[in-house]
Amino acid sequence: MELDEFRSALDAWLDAHAAELAPPFEGTGTLDEQMAQLAKVKGAAYDAGWTRWGWPERVGGLGGSPLLRGYLGEALTLRGLVDPGGYSMVEVLAPTMIDYARPELAAEMVPRLLRGEELWCQGFSEPGTGSNLAALACRAVRDGDAWRVTGQKVWTSFAQYAQRCVLLTRTGPPESAHRGITAMFVDMATPGITVRPLGTMHGGAEFCEVFFDDVSVPLDRTLGEEGQGWSVAMDLLPFERSTALWHRTAFLNRRLEQLLIDASSDSLSAAEIGDVFVQLFALRARSRGTQHRMAAGERLGPETSIDKILLATTEQALFDLVGAALAEDVALGDDTAAEQWRAQYLYSRAATIYGGSAEIQRNIVARRLLDLGAEA
Ligand SMILES: Cc1cc2nc3c(=O)[nH]c(=O)nc-3n(C[C@H](O)[C@H](O)[C@H](O)COP(=O)(O)OP(=O)(O)OC[C@H]3O[C@@H](n4cnc5c(N)ncnc54)[C@H](O)[C@@H]3O)c2cc1C
Structure with missing residues (x-):
C-alpha cells in the first residue's frame, strides 16, 4: 500500500x-x-x-x-x-x-x-555504565546449552510490564570492552529475575532496576553471534532516533497546539512561540529526512545523533515556554490539565539524558561526523 x-x-x-x-x-x-x-x-x-x-x-x-x-x-x-x-x-x-x-x-x-x-524492554544501562556502555559488567557464562546471567541493569523502561528483554551481557574477560559483549533475548518470567520500579519526579515509575541472579537463558536466544553484542547495540541505537523520534515530534506538535489554547495571550509573546515553532519545524524536517533514508533502505548510523540533539533541545524549549506561560498551574495546579502539564514539563528534563545524553550525542557528531579527533 x-x-x-x-x-x-x-x-x-x-x-x-x-x-x-x-x-x-x-x-x-x-x-x-x-x-x-x-x-x-x-x-x-x-x-x-x-x-x-x-x-x-x-x-x-x-x-x-x-x-x-x-x-x-x-x-x-x-x-x-x-x-x-x-x-x-x-x-x-x-x-x-x-x-x-x-x-x-x-x-x-x-x-x-x-x-x-x-511489551519488551531494553536492558543496556547499568549502575556503573550508561554513556560508557562498552564497560558493562552484567556477566553471562556458557553452561551447556544455556547462558547463566548474573548482574544488574538500571533505568530499564517499562521492565515491570515487559514479558521479554533485549539484554546486553559481558561474555568476554572484563578487559575485552566492546569485543566481549553478547546480546540475548530474555524471558522476564525466568526464575532469578527481580524487577524493582524506580519512582521518578514526574510521577510515573517508568523505569526500573532489574537484577539477574544466575538466570538461565537458552543459547538459541542469543541475538547475533557470541561477542557480536556491540554491533547489535550500535544498530539498535539509531532506531531510538528515527521512527520513535518522529512519533515524539508529533507529540510535541500536539502539546504546542494545546499550549496555545490553555495559555492566556498576554503570557506568551509571538517571538517566543515563533522560536519554538521554528525549532519544531526544523526537527520535523530533519526527522522526515531520516524516515525517507530508512525507507530507501539506507543503514542508519551516527548521523541520527543530530536528530536526537534537535529533539532534546526542542522538547526542553517547548516545555520551558510551558513553564513560563503556565507558571502557577505547572508549579501548583491540581486539576487534571495542570497535573498533565507538570508531569510533561518534568519529563522533558530527561530529554537530554534518555537514548544517550546530549553531551554524548555532541561527541558523536564531533568525532564521527565532523572528524574532529579523539577525546583528550
Ligand atoms: C527516561 C529514561 C529512560 C531510560 N530508559 C532506558 C532503557 O529502557 N534502557 C536502558 O538501558 N537505559 C535507559 N535509560 C538510561 C540512559 O540511556 C542513560 O541514563 C544515559 O545513557 C546516560 O547514562 P548515565 O545515566 O549512566 O549517565 P553517565 O554516563 O554517568 O553520565 C553523567 C553525565 O556525564 C556526562 N558524560 C559522560 N561521559 C561523558 C563524556 N565522555 N564526555 C562528555 N560528557 C560525558 C553525561 O552526558 C551526563 O551528563 C533511560 C534514561 C532515562 C532518563
Whole structure:
C-alpha cells in the first residue's frame, strides 16, 4: 500500500472507531492505565491490519514502506490515543529482533509485540555504565546449552510490564570492552529475575532496576553471534532516533497546539512561540529526512545523533515556554490539565539524558561526523 492511500484509509478508520479507541481516563492517566490503553489500541490496530504494514512478511507483517509505520504512530499520537514513549518501543526493539534473532524466533515473537499482547524492554544501562556502555559488567557464562546471567541493569523502561528483554551481557574477560559483549533475548518470567520500579519526579515509575541472579537463558536466544553484542547495540541505537523520534515530534506538535489554547495571550509573546515553532519545524524536517533514508533502505548510523540533539533541545524549549506561560498551574495546579502539564514539563528534563545524553550525542557528531579527533 502506498503512503497516501494508507493515510486516508487509516484516518477514516480512526474516525470511525474514535469512541472505542479513546482512553477511558483524562489527562495522562496512571502508568497502569497508559499500558492498558496501549495494549487496547495496538490490538485493535493490529486486528484491522494497520500495525502490520511496514513490517516484513516473515514476521507477520504485510510489507510496504516503513513510512507507513511512521504515519501510524504519528496519527495515534496526534489523536492522543497512545503515549509515544511506550508505543515507540516497538520501533526500537523489533528491527533488532528481525536483523539478529533466529528467523523462527523473530517470526514467533515480533507479532506478539506488534499486536500489543507483549511489551519488551531494553536492558543496556547499568549502575556503573550508561554513556560508557562498552564497560558493562552484567556477566553471562556458557553452561551447556544455556547462558547463566548474573548482574544488574538500571533505568530499564517499562521492565515491570515487559514479558521479554533485549539484554546486553559481558561474555568476554572484563578487559575485552566492546569485543566481549553478547546480546540475548530474555524471558522476564525466568526464575532469578527481580524487577524493582524506580519512582521518578514526574510521577510515573517508568523505569526500573532489574537484577539477574544466575538466570538461565537458552543459547538459541542469543541475538547475533557470541561477542557480536556491540554491533547489535550500535544498530539498535539509531532506531531510538528515527521512527520513535518522529512519533515524539508529533507529540510535541500536539502539546504546542494545546499550549496555545490553555495559555492566556498576554503570557506568551509571538517571538517566543515563533522560536519554538521554528525549532519544531526544523526537527520535523530533519526527522522526515531520516524516515525517507530508512525507507530507501539506507543503514542508519551516527548521523541520527543530530536528530536526537534537535529533539532534546526542542522538547526542553517547548516545555520551558510551558513553564513560563503556565507558571502557577505547572508549579501548583491540581486539576487534571495542570497535573498533565507538570508531569510533561518534568519529563522533558530527561530529554537530554534518555537514548544517550546530549553531551554524548555532541561527541558523536564531533568525532564521527565532523572528524574532529579523539577525546583528550
Ligand atoms: C527516561 C529514561 C529512560 C531510560 N530508559 C532506558 C532503557 O529502557 N534502557 C536502558 O538501558 N537505559 C535507559 N535509560 C538510561 C540512559 O540511556 C542513560 O541514563 C544515559 O545513557 C546516560 O547514562 P548515565 O545515566 O549512566 O549517565 P553517565 O554516563 O554517568 O553520565 C553523567 C553525565 O556525564 C556526562 N558524560 C559522560 N561521559 C561523558 C563524556 N565522555 N564526555 C562528555 N560528557 C560525558 C553525561 O552526558 C551526563 O551528563 C533511560 C534514561 C532515562 C532518563
